[in-house]
Structure formats: structure tokens, C-alpha cells
Amino acid sequence: MSDKRITGLHHVTAISGPPQANVDFFTKLLDQRLVKKTVNFDDPGTYHLYYGNRTADPGTILTFFPFVGARPGRPGPGMASAYGYSVGADVFDHWAAEVAKRGGRVSDPEERFGQAVVTVTDPDGAAVELIAEPGSHDPAEGGFHSTTLWLHDLGPTQRLLVDHMGYEEAGHEASDGFERLRLKAPGDARGTIVDLYRKEGAARGVQGAGTIHHVAFRALDDADQLDWRDRMLRAGMQVTPVIDRQYFNAIYFREPGGVLFEIATDPPGFTRDEPLESLGQALKLPDQYEPLRDRIEAALPRISA
Template sequence: MYQIPGHHHISMLTKNAQLNNEFYQKILGLRRVKKTVNQDNPFMYHLFYGDLTGSAGTELSFFEMPAAGRTVRGTNAITQIGLLVPSSESLEYWKGRFEQYDVKHGDITTYAGREALPFEDSEGLRLILINNNGAEVPEDWAAWEQSLVEQEHRILGMGTVEMTVRNVDKLAKTLTDMFGYIEVSRSEQEAIYQSVEGQVLGEIVVKQQDGPSEKPGRGSIHHLAIRVKNEEEIAYWNEVVKKRGFQSTGVIDRFYFKSLYFRESNGILFEIATDGPGFTADSKVEDLGEKLDLPPFLEGRRAEIEAGLTPLE
């Protein structure tokens, strides 16, 4: 069985792409590495933020839905995103930065055994900065030197992702029996799983919560994509998902990566995505995120698509 090396990206809903763009670039200091559209609805922006090239494991992605209502929080949902920062000093820096920019945040605390600082974006999306404390990160993660955040405190990439479900055992079996995640701790209300033991890059915290399911809206999390290397591995996982009894979309060519989607038994949507070819497939590194990029099958509709989108800075 192939090992899942960690998270690939995570996708959310935003009501306003311009405000979203300002928050993630100007306040969080991430690079917008791709300005494209939802390939299933090309009149909807799909924005990606990350490191210099949007390396797998650093990508936060947003679908713009101008009609999105508010999120009604509940269970059976992905409920928080962890982002890694270098040190304890970084958490203090970010606390000050959040106060400067009037970003809703909590106090520095402990989360999943690590020092952390919870905060929310302008639409109520729950995030938490986690002290990476000098642990290694993938060699391909590369800092964006034009970030507005001081170099020694920049966000490195994705860390712990939190899921809240009615039935922890069902999700646990999917993670451990199907994907080979390791259960590193378990209590009555919470369990922690890692795709690579000891690494936060593929860590998932699962919390038990009864009650109604979350009603998605602006600031909600749509799905988590986990990482595989190539087409051979994703074809393998497609068969595993189907043999497990889940309904797979089959492998879809997203141009920047190949992917498939399925829902586990609580309704959590997972994507499995390949590392490549990546966002430089149609752009030079220095030009990433500047213009509207379309996959080849949509290029012939560029004029129509651009006319239907609100211009974005």
C-alpha cells in the first residue's frame, strides 16, 4: 500500500473574492498562485494561495459564491484549518498583527499538543496557527519573498485539519484501515491521526459532536484533498475507495493535478490529488496568480467567462 505523505490542499467557500484576496495576501502574507475558475461552473472564481509555487501541502483554495449565506455551524463537517509557523516568537508576532488589523483571534493556547493561536478570517472561517517548533518541512516548500509578513514569521504550510463528526469510529476506520493513518491518541471526545507518524503535515484531529449537520455558507470548508505522488498512485486509490464501498467520481484531470472525490460515512468530502504537474503548467513562476488562467478545455470560452466575472485586483 502507498503511504499518504500529507495534505495536498483544502477548499473553502467565500462570498467575496476581492475581500478574500486582500485577507489572504495582505494580512496572512500568502501568495495568490492561481486565479482560475471552478471547472464545473466557470463563472465562479477559484483562487489558490500558498508558497512561492503553491506547492502541495501549502495550498488554501476558495470558490467564490456571491449568493452564499452564513454558515450554520454543526457536526459532520471540516471545522478548522491549522497553518504552521516557525516558532513561539512567531505566534506572538501574529497575535500583534491580528490586533493591528482587527482580526478576530483568541489567546495563545495548546492545541493537539502544540502551542497555537486560533483566529478567524473576515467570513468566520476558523483557522489556527501552530508552532512548528523547528520541525522539518518538505524540501519543495519555498518561501515567497514578496510576502508582506516578516521572513522569520511567515506561514510555512498546512498543519492539523480538524473534523467534527457524529461517528468517530466510522471516520477512524476510513483513515486507518483504508489510508493507513496512525492513531496517535484517543479519548472519548477526540482522536488524532497522522498519515506519517510524528508529522503534523498530514495530521487530522477528529472531534465527536452530536446534533444537526453544519449548513455550509461563506467561510465554510468544502473538502480536504490528501496527497499522492502520481497517476499510478491515484489509480490505485481509486480502486481502494470503490472496493471499500464508497462512490468515487473516478480520476478527473484538473490540468494542474489529477484528482478524485468521495464522501466517507459521516458525509465528509475527501479529494485525493496528485502532486503534479502543478501551477507552473501554464505560467512562469514569476507570473503566477497575475492573470486569469484557464485549463485548455475552457480556453475557447475565455471571452464569455471573463465577461461573467467581476474583475479582481
């Protein structure tokens, strides 16, 4: 068991098709705020869109690379397959009905580890879970409840998360052909839960629209991140150097089951280049792309939030 512990999720990054449908779904159906409109640093002809709560706090941030011509993907072993928002139990039924009223495709409720869960299907077919927890908070303010990692073998990923990242076992459910192991980070931060999921006979996932690209965990600051980097190297992971992502610094590695993990710093945050009240309204570019602004803006599809 690690003496150092991850506090929870920082963000989740996924892939979508055309951006306007993505914006409409998350801002109009789920009341998320578009908190940053920038570009993929490796492909500036593609947006990088960030959604979160009103103050863009870590643990509420969902990001997308929206590729206009993206082929559909397929979740499966070796990738994160779902993320869940925390919704207050007092308003859970209201929110499930409200999302359906707004045009969302909402599943019948199920129970998972004693909590009510409904799945909303986004425009690219991805699973967005709403999970009931005590309170009366909406999905945006509640932020993340959990993410699910779909794996062929739960053991190696479980050992990494428990022995080296400080997670604790919090439940196990199994039935014919599948099992789900729940791990929880200590504390009361947002997004403390990681579910490890296995389904017999599942084909490996294919990256594309409607799939999750990576899952990011929180580091308090740069020094904390460097300590995590050293720890992950000692755990046998192949970890990138620190990469400046404008609003946080990031390190990346693939955990033993194949899922891409990131550890991202809380600072400097999303108000680094625009004030809180106008987050997400203007296209923000990193310094290296600012001289190309006219060309980049001409290539990007128009979106409205």
C-alpha cells in the same frame, strides 16, 4: 492497518463570499501568495482562487470558490470544520500579534495536544487556526499543520483513515460534551495531521460561505492515484473516475461521516500554464473555456492582489 500510506494533505477547498475580501485576508493578513486565478470548472462565472507558499507546493494550497451572493454556512457534523497552518514556535507570539495588528480577529491562545493554538476568523466567519510547531517559519512557508473533521461518530472515519489510508493514532482529548482524536500520517510532509472532533448535541453543518467544501490528500502521481482509487473502492467507498483539474488529477468520495474527500496528484503542478515568478497574476482558463474568455472576464468581479 494499511501497508500503503497517505503522506499528508494536498489542498483544502472552501467557500467564501465576495472575492476581494477573501484575497485581502489571505494575502495581506496571512502573507499567502495568490498562486492561481482561474474559474470553477463547473461554474465558469465564479472564480477558483488558490493560495499557497511562494513555490505553490502541495500541502500549502488553500483554494476558494468565492460566490458574491453566497449565503452564510454553518460548520457542523458531516463536514471539515477547520484547517490549521503551522507557525514556528519561535515566532508564534509575533505572528498572532501581527495578524491582530493587521486587523484580524484573533482568539486568546489555547493549548491542544501540548501545542499553542490561536484561531483567526476570516471575513466569512470561518476558523483559520495558527498552530505552533518547532522552528521560525511563517504561516505561508509552514503550510498546513492539520484539518479538523467534525463528526457525529468518530469510529467509522477513524477506521477508514487508520485501516485503509495508513494514519496512526497520535492523541486523544475529551471533556464534558466533546472529544478530539488526533491521527497522523507517518513522515515529515506538510499537513500530516487529521483531527476527528465530536460535540454532543451539534446540529448538522450547512454548506455556504465560511465552510469547507472538501479536503484533498496527496497522491505522488497518476499511477499512485489509481492505486488509491482501487483501495478506496475495496474499502467500500463510492469513488469517482479520475477528473482532470488542470493542475492535478482528482478522485472524490464521501467518507463514512459525510465529509467529501479528494485524492489529488502532485503533478503537473501550478507552473503548467504560467511561470513561477508570475503565478496568480493572470486569469487562467482551461481549454474548454478559452473561446469564452471575453464573456467570462466580463462576468467576473474585478480583484486585485
